[in-house]
Amino acid sequence: MIGTFQPGRHGARDYGATLELDVDVVIVGAGAGGSAAAAACTERGLRVAVIEEGSHWQPSQFRPSSIWAWRNLYQGRGTRAAHGNAVTVLPGGRGVGGSTLINSAICFRTPEPVLERWRAEGCSRFAPAWMDMCFERIWRTLGVSVNPPEVQRDNNRIFKLGADRLGLKGAWLARAAPNCVGCGSCQQGCEVGAKRSADRTFLAEAVESGGCGVFGDCRVEGVESEGGRVTALLGQMLDPAQESPTGTFRVRARHFILSGGAIGTPRFLIDNGLAGGPVGENLRIHPTTGVVGRFDHDIRPWMGVTQGYYVDRWEEGYLLQVYNAPPDQAWVQLALKPAEALQWMADLRRCGSAGVVVHDEDSTGSVGRAGIQYSLGERDRRVLLEGVRSAARVFFAAGADAVVAGAQGVGAVPANADLSRAIPDDLPAHQLGLYASHPMGTCRMGAFPATSVVDADGRVWGWDNLHVADASVFPTSLGVNPQVTVYAVGLTVGAAVADAA
Ligand SMILES: Cc1cc2nc3c(=O)[nH]c(=O)nc-3n(C[C@H](O)[C@H](O)[C@H](O)COP(=O)(O)OP(=O)(O)OC[C@H]3O[C@@H](n4cnc5c(N)ncnc54)[C@H](O)[C@@H]3O)c2cc1C
Ligand code: SF4
Numbered sequence: 001m002i003g004t005f006q007p008g009r010h011g012a013r014d015y016g017a018t019l020e021l022d023v024d025v026v027i028v029g030a031g032a033g034g035s036a037a038a039a040a041c042t043e044r045g046l047r048v049a050v051i052e053e054g055s056h057w058q059p060s061q062f063r064p065s066s067i068w069a070w071r072n073l074y075q076g077r078g079t080r081a082a083h084g085n086a087v088t089v090l091p092g093g094r095g096v097g098g099s100t101l102i103n104s105a106i107c108f109r110t111p112e113p114v115l116e117r118w119r120a121e122g123c124s125r126f127a128p129a130w131m132d133m134c135f136e137r138i139w140r141t142l143g144v145s146v147n148p149p150e151v152q153r154d155n156n157r158i159f160k161l162g163a164d165r166l167g168l169k170g171a172w173l174a175r176a177a178p179n180c181v182g183c184g185s186c187q188q189g190c191e192v193g194a195k196r197s198a199d200r201t202f203l204a205e206a207v208e209s210g211g212c213g214v215f216g217d218c219r220v221e222g223v224e225s226e227g228g229r230v231t232a233l234l235g236q237m238l239d240p241a242q243e244s245p246t247g248t249f250r251v252r253a254r255h256f257i258l259s260g261g262a263i264g265t266p267r268f269l270i271d272n273g274l275a276g277g278p279v280g281e282n283l284r285i286h287p288t289t290g291v292v293g294r295f296d297h298d299i300r301p302w303m304g305v306t307q308g309y310y311v312d313r314w315e316e317g318y319l320l321q322v323y324n325a326p327p328d329q330a331w332v333q334l335a336l337k338p339a340e341a342l343q344w345m346a347d348l349r350r351c352g353s354a355g356v357v358v359h360d361e362d363s364t365g366s367v368g369r370a371g372i373q374y375s376l377g378e379r380d381r382r383v384l385l386e387g388v389r390s391a392a393r394v395f396f397a398a399g400a401d402a403v404v405a406g407a408q409g410v411g412a413v414p415a416n417a418d419l420s421r422a423i424p425d426d427l428p429a430h431q432l433g434l435y436a437s438h439p440m441g442t443c444r445m446g447a448f449p450a451t452s453v454v455d456a457d458g459r460v461w462g463w464d465n466l467h468v469a470d471a472s473v474f475p476t477s478l479g480v481n482p483q484v485t486v487y488a489v490g491l492t493v494g495a496a497v498a499d500a501a
Contacts, residue, residue: 001014001015001016002014002015003016004019004020004021004022005023005047005049005213006213007207007211007212007213008213008214009056009096009207009213009214009216010213010214010215010216011055011215011217011240012216012217012237012238012239012240012246016247017246018249018250019218019237019247019248019249019250020252021049021213021215021249021251022251022252023213023251023253024041024046024047024253024254024255025048025049025253025254025256025257025497025501026048026049026050026251026253026255026257027048027049027050027051027257027259028051028220028256028257028259028265028268029050029051029052029258029261029264029265029470030050030052030097030098030199030259031093031097031098031099031198031261031470032099032198032470032471032486032487032490033259033261033469033486033489033490033493034052034198034203034259034469034470034490035050035198035199035206035490036198036202036469036486036488036489036491036494037257037491037493038202038203038206038212038490039202039203039206039490040490040491040493040494041206041501042205042209042211042212043205044498044501045211046211047212049213049215049251049253050203050214051215051218051235051251052095052096052098052214052215052216053094053217053219053220053238054073054096054098054216055072055096055217056095056096056199056214056216057073057096057097057101059189059191059192060191061189062185062188062189062190063188063189063191064183064185064188064191064326065188065328066078066326066328066329067328068188069187069188069189073095073101073189074091074092074093074094075092075094075263075264078091080263080372081372082285082365082373082436083373084364084365084373085376085428085429085430086375086376086429086430087430087433087434088285088434089433089435090285090372090374090436090439091187091435092261092437092439095199095216096214096216097199097200097203098198098259098261099261099483100199100483101189101197101199102187102189103187103437103483104186104187104307104323104481105175105176105177105196105197106174106307106481106483107138107139107144107173107481107483107484108174108480108485109135109484110126110131110135110484110485110488111314111479111480112128114476114478115128115131117475117476118445118474118475121445121447121476122446122447122448122452123445123446123475124456125456125496126492131488134488134491135488137491138487138488138491141196141201141202142176142201142487143176143177143196144178145174145175146172146175147172147175147182147305147308151180151181151182151304151305152172152182152304152309153184153300153303153304154298154299154301154303154304154352155299155301155303155304155322155324155353156172156304156305156308157309158295158299158398158399159309159320159322159352159394159398160172160309161397161398162393162394162395162397163309163311163394163397165397165398166393166394168311168312168313168394169311170309170310170311170320171309171310171312172309173305173307173309173321175305175308176483177194177305178194179194180194180195180305181194182305183303184302184303184305184306184324185306186306198487202487217238217239218235218236218237218249219235220233220234220260220268221268223272223274224250225463228462228463229463229464230256230463230465231252232253233250233253233256234248234251235248236248237249254501255465255467255501256465256466257467257468257469257493257494257497258466258467258468258470259469259490260470261439261470261471261472262367262439262440262441262470262471262472263439265442265443265470265472266367266368266442266453266472267280267367269443270367270368270369271369274463274466276449276461277450277452277461278451278453279442279453280367280368281442282365282366282442282444283365283367284363284438284440284441284474284476284477285360285363285374285436285439285440286358286359286360286436286437286438286478286479287358287374287376287436288355288356288357288434288435288436289355289384289405289406289407289432290325290353290354290355290406290435291353291392291395291404291405292334292352292353292403292405293353293354293391293392293396293403294350294351294400294401294402294403294412295350295352295398296399296401297350298349299349299350299352300349301324301325301330301348301351301352301353302326305324306323306324307321307322307323307324308322309321309322311394313387313390314359316383316386316387317359317379317380318357318359318384318390319356319357319479319480320354320356320357320387320390320391320394321355321481323353323354323355324353325353327345327348330351330353333404333406333433334404335405335407335409335410335433336404336411336412337411340411340412344412352395352398352400354394354395355391355435356384356391357387358384359383359479360477361377361380361477362377362379362380363375363376363377366442367442376432381427381429381432385425388406388407389419389420389423391405392405392413392419396415401414401415402414402415405423406432406433406434407423407427408431408432409431410422410423410427410431438471438478438481439471439472440474440477440482441472441474441475441476441477443460443473444472444473445458445473445474445475446475449461449462452475453468454467457496457497457500458489458492458493458496458497459496467493467496467497468493469489469490469493469494470486470489470490471485471489473489474489
């Protein structure tokens with residue numbers, strides 16, 4: 001049993017009834033942001049405790065089953081959703097590794113126009129030379145590469161074929177899974193250990209330094225403070241199976257970094273009255289919907305790299321990315337009447353699938369005591385529908401005989417249909433089934449306390465030693481998959497904390 005700080009990895013079975021930690025830096029959340037911040041702090045000689053409400057996992061413990069993964073690796077046991085003018089499923093990871101345990105490993109550098117805008121809004125640490133250094137380090141640490149064609153398999157290849165026939169700009173996706181065997185189960189955890197998630201990379205570096213203790217199965221809930229400084233965080237150890245409390249902990253430190261993600265961090269700040277300004281507002285998510293195309297030959301979409309190819313429609317406000325939904329989730333994606341959906345399920349081995357990822361611009365969202373709100377804006381709704389038609393055209397160019405989109409009331413659209421009539425621009429948001437795995441922006445970084453929650457060092461306005469390092473600090477939507485940018489935020493805020501320590 002441990003009762004005080006020890007470096008290494010600890011979980012439920014190691015704890016007694018109480019835990020008292022005293023370190024230089026506490027980090028709440030062991031996802032992309034928290035893990036990179038831990039690496040940045042330990043390499044500067046600081047003693048770090050990382051506190052994570054989910055458990056530690058070994059690849060051999062993962063199971064290729066959605067129900068298993070939702071129960072063990074997802075926030076809210078897989079039920080997290082946003083309320084608004086559309087139904088939006090909002091999955092997020094819970095465990096040492098955070099959302100990187102269940103992500104598809106796609107890696108994009110932060111687009112330069114986005115970084116320019118962020119710098120103009122006061123994010124002065126994101127200078128080009130610093131960001132280049134972060135990206136190089138992230139590429140090296142995550143082993144970012146493009147997987148070979150033999151592991152991409154037909155779900156990726158067929159989409160590339162359609163895009164090439166239409167002359168669309170696209171590419172194989174760079175991924176943090178250099179030894180991927182293409183089992184297609186990224187979002188249930190990588191059983192073969194090929195995916196280089198945060199727990200196996202940046203956090204492993206921090207632990208190997210000897211200065212970092214990772215305390216799994218511990219949820220941070222409260223705070224102690226004195227005169228503008230946080231002095232301790234309080235919380236409960238959890239039984240991982242029941243999520244019920246088994247004891248209490250208190251962790252004292254000189255510096256505190258919140259990395260609970262774009263939903264968890266604003267919730268903690270709001271619940272404890274720690275931040276004002278736009279805390280919890282400005283939620284962006286990259287609203288996404290699926291498109292399935294049916295062919296006359298086998299595709300077997302559940303095999304191959306989960307997400308291996310994309311079509312670049314950045315200028316038009318969206319990306320098309322191949323997406324492999326496992327069969328138990330494909331059923332939910334098929335917005336069809338039951339008899340027709342059953343037929344499509346019977347034909348699933350002949351289907352390919354992709355998603356439209358929208359760079360949300362005029363949608364509105366927030367996280368607060370009332371829950372998570374998100375309503376699709378008019379422009380974003382139109383961009384999403386244009387993306388759906390664009391994905392349909394790609395499937396038809398590759399030889400599909402029909403497509404189904406995540407839109408109620410549209411039905412299966414045959415190859416000879418007039419797409420602008422079949423998937424019309426005036427399709428209301430409430431008919432769209434949205435999925436969004438990129439929440440961001442709820443504790444935006446900026447130059448002024450009235451319009452931002454943290455300053456350029458990630459420090460919460462009004463506090464000397466309370467920082468945020470996760471996707472919540474993004475000042476705007478990103479437009480590309482966010483993990484690389486979150487790792488860069490973690491390295492940046494971690495360095496700022498180390499400078500101040
Ligand atoms: C299904 C899915 C697929 C994705 N695919 C990709 C992809 O291919 N490429 C890409 O770039 N991005 C992808 N993403 C997004 C990417 O993984 C996230 O943007 C990134 O991991 C966010 O990092 P973060 O540090 O902000 O939060 P997270 O990685 O979500 O980590 C937050 C952690 O904090 C913990 N926590 C929260 N509150 C508390 C508390 N009070 N006490 C203790 N612990 C707490 C949570 O349990 C969680 O583990 C995907 C996400 C999902 C969900
Ligand atoms: S597709 Fe590759 S990275 Fe994803 S779970 Fe399978 S082996 Fe791991």
